[in-house]
Amino acid sequence: MANYNLTVNNKKIRVDVEPDMPLLWVLRDFADLKGTKFGCGMALCGACTVHLDGQPARSCQTPISSVSKTTKITTIEGIGDGKLHAIQQAWIEEQVPQCGYCQSGQIMSAVALLKEKPTPTDEDIDSAMSGNLCRCGTYDRIRKAIHRAADTIKVSEKGIGKN
Amino acid sequence: MENIKATRRDFLKTTGLTSFGLALGISSFAKDATVKKIIPAILKLEINPFIVIDTAGNITIINPRPDMGQGSTQAVPSLLAEELEVSLDQVKIAQSDGKDKYGNQTSGGSSSVRSLWEPIRKAGAAAREMLTEAAAKRWNVPVSECSAKDGAIVHNPTGKSLGYGELADDASKLEVPKNPKLKDPKDFKIIGKYNKRLDVPERVTGKAIYGLDVDIPGMVYASILHSPSLHGKVVSIDDTETKKVKGVLKVIKTERPMPHRTSEAVAVIGTNWWAALKGKKALNVKWDNGDLEKTISTEKYFAETYQAAKKEGINYEEKGDFSAKYAAAEKKLEANYETPFLAHAPIEPENAIVHVKDDGSVEIWAPVQGPDWALRDVCAYLKVAPEKVKINVTLLGGAFGRKAYHDFLLEACHLSRELKKPVKVIWTREDDISQGPYRPGMLSHMQGFVENGNITGYHHHAIGESIVGQVFKGLKSDEADPWLSEEISMNNNKYSFPVASKISWTNVKTDIPIVWWRSVYASNFGWGQECFIDELAHLAGKDPLKARMELIKDDRFKKVLETLAEKSAWGEKLSEGQGKGIAVFKSFDSISATCITVTKKDLGVTIDKVVTVIDCGYYVNPDNVKAQTEGNIVMGITAAIKDGITFTNGVCDQSNYHQYNIMRLNETPKMDIHIVDSGANPGGVGEPGLPPIAPALGNAIFAATGKRMRKLPFDISNLA
Numbered sequence: 001m002a003n004y005n006l007t008v009n010n011k012k013i014r015v016d017v018e019p020d021m022p023l024l025w026v027l028r029d030f031a032d033l034k035g036t037k038f039g040c041g042m043a044l045c046g047a048c049t050v051h052l053d054g055q056p057a058r059s060c061q062t063p064i065s066s067v068s069k070t071t072k073i074t075t076i077e078g079i080g081d082g083k084l085h086a087i088q089q090a091w092i093e094e095q096v097p098q099c100g101y102c103q104s105g106q107i108m109s110a111v112a113l114l115k116e117k118p119t120p121t122d123e124d125i126d127s128a129m130s131g132n133l134c135r136c137g138t139y140d141r142i143r144k145a146i147h148r149a150a151d152t153i154k155v156s157e158k159g160i161g162k163n
Numbered sequence: 164m165e166n167i168k169a170t171r172r173d174f175l176k177t178t179g180l181t182s183f184g185l186a187l188g189i190s191s192f193a194k195d196a197t198v199k200k201i202i203p204a205i206l207k208l209e210i211n212p213f214i215v216i217d218t219a220g221n222i223t224i225i226n227p228r229p230d231m232g233q234g235s236t237q238a239v240p241s242l243l244a245e246e247l248e249v250s251l252d253q254v255k256i257a258q259s260d261g262k263d264k265y266g267n268q269t270s271g272g273s274s275s276v277r278s279l280w281e282p283i284r285k286a287g288a289a290a291r292e293m294l295t296e297a298a299a300k301r302w303n304v305p306v307s308e309c310s311a312k313d314g315a316i317v318h319n320p321t322g323k324s325l326g327y328g329e330l331a332d333d334a335s336k337l338e339v340p341k342n343p344k345l346k347d348p349k350d351f352k353i354i355g356k357y358n359k360r361l362d363v364p365e366r367v368t369g370k371a372i373y374g375l376d377v378d379i380p381g382m383v384y385a386s387i388l389h390s391p392s393l394h395g396k397v398v399s400i401d402d403t404e405t406k407k408v409k410g411v412l413k414v415i416k417t418e419r420p421m422p423h424r425t426s427e428a429v430a431v432i433g434t435n436w437w438a439a440l441k442g443k444k445a446l447n448v449k450w451d452n453g454d455l456e457k458t459i460s461t462e463k464y465f466a467e468t469y470q471a472a473k474k475e476g477i478n479y480e481e482k483g484d485f486s487a488k489y490a491a492a493e494k495k496l497e498a499n500y501e502t503p504f505l506a507h508a509p510i511e512p513e514n515a516i517v518h519v520k521d522d523g524s525v526e527i528w529a530p531v532q533g534p535d536w537a538l539r540d541v542c543a544y545l546k547v548a549p550e551k552v553k554i555n556v557t558l559l560g561g562a563f564g565r566k567a568y569h570d571f572l573l574e575a576c577h578l579s580r581e582l583k584k585p586v587k588v589i590w591t592r593e594d595d596i597s598q599g600p601y602r603p604g605m606l607s608h609m610q611g612f613v614e615n616g617n618i619t620g621y622h623h624h625a626i627g628e629s630i631v632g633q634v635f636k637g638l639k640s641d642e643a644d645p646w647l648s649e650e651i652s653m654n655n656n657k658y659s660f661p662v663a664s665k666i667s668w669t670n671v672k673t674d675i676p677i678v679w680w681r682s683v684y685a686s687n688f689g690w691g692q693e694c695f696i697d698e699l700a701h702l703a704g705k706d707p708l709k710a711r712m713e714l715i716k717d718d719r720f721k722k723v724l725e726t727l728a729e730k731s732a733w734g735e736k737l738s739e740g741q742g743k744g745i746a747v748f749k750s751f752d753s754i755s756a757t758c759i760t761v762t763k764k765d766l767g768v769t770i771d772k773v774v775t776v777i778d779c780g781y782y783v784n785p786d787n788v789k790a791q792t793e794g795n796i797v798m799g800i801t802a803a804i805k806d807g808i809t810f811t812n813g814v815c816d817q818s819n820y821h822q823y824n825i826m827r828l829n830e831t832p833k834m835d836i837h838i839v840d841s842g843a844n845p846g847g848v849g850e851p852g853l854p855p856i857a858p859a860l861g862n863a864i865f866a867a868t869g870k871r872m873r874k875l876p877f878d879i880s881n882l883a
Contacts, residue, residue: 001409018409018410018437018438020441021437022437025435025436025437028376029435029436029437030435032378033369034369034372034375034376035368035369035370036369037373037375037510037511037560038375038512038589039510039511039512039592040592040819040820041591041592041819042592042819042820042821044819044820044821045510045592045820047510075369076368076369077368077369080368084364084367084368088364088367088368091363091367092359092363092364092367095359095360095363095786095790096363096367097232097363097366097367098232098233098234098790098791098794099230099231099232099366099509099510099511099558099559099560099561099562100232100363100366100367100371100558100560101232101373101509101510101511101560101561102510102560103366103367104369107367125828126828126829127829129828129829130827130828130829130830131827132828133510133820133825133827134510134797134828135508135509135510135561135563135798135825136232136561136794136797137793137794137795137796137797137798137826138790138793138794139797139826139827139828139831140793140831140834141790141793142828143828143831
């Protein structure tokens with residue numbers, strides 16, 4: 001066992017776990033952050049997606065020993081900064097989730113995409129979102145919700161500009 | 164803190180009103196209370212099993228159908244709220260626990276709305292009438308002067324009102340009306356209207372609690388090594404390396420109880436699941452596979468189905484002497500259509516927490532589709548009385564039929580009983596994909612003939628392992644599977660062939676565990692039925708849509724097909740290399756038809772667009788009908804062009820999503836969904852969109868390329 005100091009959703013936490021334990025299980029079972037999901041354990045489905053310094057990463061394939069204490073880990077619980085993120089709002093407007101189990105991962109991938117490309121094309125969405133499986137088949141709505149969130153962010157930024 | 168009055172009004176009574184019977188009395192919450200001396204601050208009153216109103220005015224609606232993504236947390240409470248005259252944001256929704264008073268509680272067979280349409284609305288209407296009567300008595304005015312509105316009873320002439328909480332105590336003492344008046348559909352405020360699902364916010368913020376997310380104090384975790392050949396026997400267990408893993412507590416021989424047989428397994432118990440999983444990977448277990456390497460084989464199974472196709476099956480129904488007419492026919496066709504075994508592969512793997520306690524009682528937290536079935540299975544397995552078992556149903560992270568099969572739950576029962584601790588079993592994705600249960604692979608042997616340019620004879624011989632037989636041990640050797648009636652019977656598909664028609668069945672058995680998968684046999688036999696109708700149409704020189712319009716004797720089917728023709732612009736001129744295919748299928752009392760457009764590309768085709776029309780009768784939320792249909796399009800295409808499950812030498816060839824691929828976002832075609840408002844009794848919504856998808860695709864490929872696809876799955880990029 002070893003001690004690890006982590007920065008999760010802007011909070012410092014300390015865990016005592018085996019070095020090879022994936023970040024996914026550290027978050028779920030040692031930091032009590034259950035929003036990040038286990039789906040495949042092989043980085044094939046994307047349900048475990050979190051951000052490491054803003055970049056989407058599959059936490060089921062990220063050993064805790066590879067995460068430095070300065071790395072900013074962001075999970076679904078930390079994405080909205082206390083309120084709903086534009087992506088989450090768009091997900092509600094488009095009524096994206098069915099079972100919802102994969103949606104934490106979908107949303108983390110979508111948030112990272114919009115940071116990188118504020119006005120993504122369908123092709124951008126295809127390439128950023130195809131690592132996240134949804135067995136309920138909500139893909140069509142995910143695509144629409146990302147476009148909607150992009151529009152919302154654009155409008156609110158214009159609003160800020162005018163002020 | 165709320166105190167609950169523990170005195171019991173002993174007037175539990177039932178009426179013939181519903182299949183559940185409306186029970187009146189103090190709620191189960193009160194019965195469970197151990198306090199006897201406390202004066203009530205808040206009294207919780209069970210107006211009937213589905214409605215609890217407390218004296219502070221809080222209303223709880225009990226949803227008897229677990230939510231696996233099909234929207235039952237909105238659909239079922241909406242039925243009740245509509246009649247109770249409350250909006251869903253005024254009430255708390257709780258999940259039923261499997262007890263008898265809630266009746267059938269299994270999410271399956273697309274049954275939530277269609278089977279609860281009347282009884283749950285009546286439960287709401289009865290409560291509304293009782294509350295109205297209580298208010299009229301309080302005011303000493305005629306009931307006819309009072310009406311229910313937004314959780315209160317209003318005295319119309321004076322405008323004075325009383326909240327349901329203020330009336331609950333009085334109402335609970337009244338007779339349950341035997342025949343409460345249901346609202347006229349034209350007065351519906353919730354049913355049939357677009358409403359956002361109120362639990363979506365928790366599903367986008369990580370707050371929704373699925374089975375995998377539950378923690379119980381003192382629980383240990385289990386990862387279970389299942390027999391690679393499904394039913395091998397444990398010869399020896401070498402756990403030397405496992406015991407070196409930090410966090411591993413114990414290695415224990417255990418079992419996987421399935422309906423048709425119980426298999427041996429080895430569990431690794433850990434203080435956390437990662438440790439248990441690591442320990443499992445370090446195990447060295449020797450298995451005695453007996454002859455499983457020969458018997459557990461999908462190649463062998465399908466070879467037997469093709470052999471069976473050469474023989475007569477057991478008749479399910481026959482009109483005219485099909486065999487004689489077929490033998491004599493000049494223009495005829497014969498073809499076999501194959502569908503593979505499929506895993507459900509919900510993204511949330513199977514998991515359950517069970518605590519078999521010292522006092523013999525049992526508490527369970529699990530994502531199960533039916534708490535009533537789970538209760539029955541747990542009671543039978545642990546030999547305990549239902550009163551001793553408490554089931555807490557969580558949200559389900561997908562299920563598609565899988566989580567109504569309780570092997571994972573009974574594994575946790577076994578381990579908790581042995582270890583005398585709460586145990587959380589979590590399956591890996593590899594367990595999920597390589598262990599089953601699966602949709603059975605099936606073969607449709609089709610025959611048909613054409614006379615004077617018309618399709619006049621048709622035979623569908625359905626061949627494969629029976630769910631009724633394997634799961635319920637309920638199929639006699641001389642009997643055709645009775646579930647064919649709701650899938651491919653002539654009464655269901657409404658096709659009418661003037662000369663002769665026959666539906667027959669042959670049971671080919673396997674020990675590969677099977678169970679229902681989204682749309683049950685319809686996902687198998689729809690492929691044979693609808694592609695073969697297309698083949699016969701071409702043989703008769705008819706347009707496939709026109710041919711169906713001629714054969715189908717049913718106005719609702721015709722309306723669906725006409726709508727599909729219009730919405731898909733059927734008959735419009737296509738671009739070079741394009742082709743359109745259609746299919747129609749009725750399942751779970753709903754009719755769904757699909758048109759798919761494809762374009763030739765290199766050695767295969769690409770899917771340009773999917774148009775689906777559905778007539779599901781009355782529905783609760785049109786947006787949810789569309790959402791479920793979108794899901795069916797994706798799952799239906801996945802079943803056609805992604806991976807099937809195969810077993811070679813006793814072992815599953817697929818283990819995770821890299822070998823059992825499911826459709827991804829970049830592969831999702833454009834889709835367009837239309838609802839036909841027939842005003843018929845509600846049909847299913849969760850499944851009926853799926854069966855037409857694969858055959859519409861197969862028929863489109865034929866139209867575009869001239870190549871007839873008969874075996875699923877196929878590689879859409881290389882049809883050569």
